[in-house]
Amino acid sequence: MSGILVVIEQRPGKPANAQIARISWEALAAAERLGPPASVTAVVLGANTESAASEVAARAQGEVIRVEHPLLAPYAAEAFIASLHQLIQSEAPTYVVLPHTYQVRDYAPAIAARFGQVLIGDVTAITSAENQPPIFTRQLMQGRLNGNYRPTGSGPCFVSVQAGAFPAVTAPDATQAAISTFTPAIDAAQIRTRPGAPFRAAAQAVDLSAAQIIVSVGRGIRAEENIPIVQELATALGAELAASRPICDSGWLPLDRQVGSSGQTVAPKLYIAAGISGAIQHLVGMKASQCIVAINRDPSAPIFEVADYGIVGDLMEVVPALTEAVKAAKQ
Amino acid sequence: MKIIVAIKQVPDRDAPVHIDAAGKWIEEADLEYTLNEPDAYALEEALQLRDLHGGEVIVLSAGPDRVATTIREALAKGADRGLHILADDLASRDAFGVASLLAAVIKQENPDLILTGLQSEDLGLGQTGVIVAELLGLPHATLILHVEKTDTGIEVKRELEEGWFQTIQLPTPAVLTIQSGGSKLRYATLMGIKRAKMKEVKQLAAADLAPAAAPTVVLEQLSLPTKKISTQMLTGTPKEVAATLVEKLRTEAHVL
Numbered sequence: 001m002s003g004i005l006v007v008i009e010q011r012p013g014k015p016a017n018a019q020i021a022r023i024s025w026e027a028l029a030a031a032e033r034l035g036p037p038a039s040v041t042a043v044v045l046g047a048n049t050e051s052a053a054s055e056v057a058a059r060a061q062g063e064v065i066r067v068e069h070p071l072l073a074p075y076a077a078e079a080f081i082a083s084l085h086q087l088i089q090s091e092a093p094t095y096v097v098l099p100h101t102y103q104v105r106d107y108a109p110a111i112a113a114r115f116g117q118v119l120i121g122d123v124t125a126i127t128s129a130e131n132q133p134p135i136f137t138r139q140l141m142q143g144r145l146n147g148n149y150r151p152t153g154s155g156p157c158f159v160s161v162q163a164g165a166f167p168a169v170t171a172p173d174a175t176q177a178a179i180s181t182f183t184p185a186i187d188a189a190q191i192r193t194r195p196g197a198p199f200r201a202a203a204q205a206v207d208l209s210a211a212q213i214i215v216s217v218g219r220g221i222r223a224e225e226n227i228p229i230v231q232e233l234a235t236a237l238g239a240e241l242a243a244s245r246p247i248c249d250s251g252w253l254p255l256d257r258q259v260g261s262s263g264q265t266v267a268p269k270l271y272i273a274a275g276i277s278g279a280i281q282h283l284v285g286m287k288a289s290q291c292i293v294a295i296n297r298d299p300s301a302p303i304f305e306v307a308d309y310g311i312v313g314d315l316m317e318v319v320p321a322l323t324e325a326v327k328a329a330k331q
Numbered sequence: 332m333k334i335i336v337a338i339k340q341v342p343d344r345d346a347p348v349h350i351d352a353a354g355k356w357i358e359e360a361d362l363e364y365t366l367n368e369p370d371a372y373a374l375e376e377a378l379q380l381r382d383l384h385g386g387e388v389i390v391l392s393a394g395p396d397r398v399a400t401t402i403r404e405a406l407a408k409g410a411d412r413g414l415h416i417l418a419d420d421l422a423s424r425d426a427f428g429v430a431s432l433l434a435a436v437i438k439q440e441n442p443d444l445i446l447t448g449l450q451s452e453d454l455g456l457g458q459t460g461v462i463v464a465e466l467l468g469l470p471h472a473t474l475i476l477h478v479e480k481t482d483t484g485i486e487v488k489r490e491l492e493e494g495w496f497q498t499i500q501l502p503t504p505a506v507l508t509i510q511s512g513g514s515k516l517r518y519a520t521l522m523g524i525k526r527a528k529m530k531e532v533k534q535l536a537a538a539d540l541a542p543a544a545a546p547t548v549v550l551e552q553l554s555l556p557t558k559k560i561s562t563q564m565l566t567g568t569p570k571e572v573a574a575t576l577v578e579k580l581r582t583e584a585h586v587l
Contacts, residue, residue, distance in 0.1 A: 077470075077471065078470065102474055102490070102492050105449075105457055105473060105474075106471075106473045106474070107461075109426070109457075109458035109461040109462050109465070110461050110464065110465040110471075112427075113427055113461075113465040113466065114465060116427070117427070117547050117548075118425045118426050118427045118458070118546070118548045120548055121456060121457060121458065122455070122457075135551065138455075139556070140453065140454055140455060140553070141342070141453055141455075142344070142452060142455070144555075145357070146553065146555070147550050147552070147553050148550070148551045148552040148553075148554070149548050149549065149550055149551065150548070151547065151549075152546065152547055152548065153547030154547075192470040192501065192502055193470050193472060193499050193500065193501050194499065194500040195497060195499050196499060197497070198491055198495045198497050199495065199497070199498075200495055213586075237587075245511065245512065246511070248512065249511050251515065261492065261493075262493075262494070264494075265493075270584075270586040270587070277344075290586060291580070291584040291586045293576065293580075298345070300555070302556065304562050305556055307562045308562065309563050309564075309565060309576055309580075310562045310563065310564045310565065311564070311565050311572050311576065312564065317569040318572065321569035321570050321572070321573035322573040322576065322577070324570075325570075325574050325577040326577055326587075329577050329581065329587070
């Protein structure tokens with residue numbers, strides 16, 4: 001066994017030279033830390049992968065394999081699992097690196113299990129000492145802890161990497177990597193699920209991405225009847241009110257005010273996170289903000305890791321005081 | 332419809348996180364435990380399906396004695412009976428090992444549908460449901476917000492990234508991992524709590540289900556994350572920190 005496979009995820013419906021999701025370039029960068037870049041083989045799966053494969057070949061230093069079959073588009077877990085299983089058996093890599101996307105979360109644990117292995121998922125760092133197997137770091141307890149994991153299995157080691165954790169690879173030179181095609185043996189009877197076309201929910205009434213200032217509220221608010229406390233701060237600041245997922249899940253604020261991986265991505269001048277602990281799903285939606293203020297009772301809350309200003313305290317006390325201070329400053 | 336909901340007991344979200352002396356897990360002595368939130372949504376979806384179409388909801392959980400309280404909580408919300416895989420060694424099993432235990436019990440019960448939360452709030456692996464499907468040879472779908480019964484199986488609403496969704500049809504039996512927020516969670520009523528005491532909870536020994544195989548992934552060391560940027564922590568009374576913050580936002584950060 002040798003070599004590293006990295007599975008490249010595409011973005012359907014994008015123009016010919018932008019079909020590769022950014023996180024795939026990051027996965028390629030992570031794979032190149034596990035061995036010589038020439039030993040990294042990039043894998044593109046689909047029904048018509050020619051242009052995606054050539055986009056990958058411009059940046060990959062090793063080879064590119066097109067896993068091509070009419071049943072590989074649209075995505076269905078069983079088709080991906082069967083095809084990648086056959087490819088991995090044939091290539092016998094030491095590592096299989098994937099981007100930690102919703103799609104990968106849907107099929108990668110099953111492929112690893114088929115080899116008797118466990119995926120090391122959502123990896124944020126890879127550390128390797130000489131002559132030692134690498135250590136993979138991932139977050140636990142909603143981002144409050146880091147855990148170092150060591151693979152001890154005998155089969156291929158499966159790793160998926162978190163968005164933004166590794167700098168994306170750029171085109172190394174003008175040479176194009178060699179492209180080959182692998183045709184998996186799959187048939188329609190194997191695929192028991194019937195996926196429908198993607199659709200959006202009702203048009204979003206609020207475009208948070210245009211806001212200069214956002215006051216965002218999380219579980220720390222404790223009850224729906226406390227929402228006016230943060231609304232008053234937002235009004236005083238001329239800000240939009242937003243929320244983390246649990247607040248929208250509970251129906252305390254509408255879904256179109258949700259910030260995070262399943263909601264909107266924002267980058268205002270000022271983002272005030274009140275009572276938000278800062279799980280990665282929220283952080284990816286707001287960490288590009290110019291200035292971040294975090295108010296939280298828990299001093300170990302991960303939101304403080306991205307904040308410029310932090311206040312450890314109960315938002316029920318701090319936010320009204322802040323509203324008064326903002327009003328006073330504006331007079 | 333016979334539905335099994337695999338649930339996990341996890342440390343309470345507000346529980347203090349202190350790394351233990353061995354550096355491999357957190358201090359458990361002062362921890363309070365609760366039902367993993369995505370699993371609560373899986374249970375809710377199962378209860379709604381049963382209320383509409385009839386059948387039975389069985390909650391399944393693996394762990395030490397303390398897990399019994401979380402199983403009772405699910406029974407109080409309306410689940411019909413419980414299955415408790417007694418295991419004190421879960422930390423030494425990886426996701427494959429835990430999924431093997433669950434799959435062994437599910438196979439004996441032969442349900443129409445298996446639901447679980449999309450991930451746990453402590454380890455956050457997000458793999459158990461998918462591995463269970465693989466071990467049982469069943470179709471699966473993840474990140475599901477809503478389930479409807481059809482003539483041939485089920486139709487589910489799956490969350491995609493960036494506000495997109497998708498509908499998927501699956502034959503049953505199938506495994507689904509449930510995303511939070513698909514429906515409103517119910518609370519246990521007083522009557523529910525009373526009834527739960529009478530409901531059956533069967534205990535099963537982990538050793539009889541699946542042998543503890545050597546894990547293929549080992550958690551070696553826990554650590555506290557290091558700050559990537561220097562955060563200015565403001566201290567004082569609420570009034571004092573509010574005044575300081577407004578001043579800094581105006582004169583230092585220039586954002587007000």
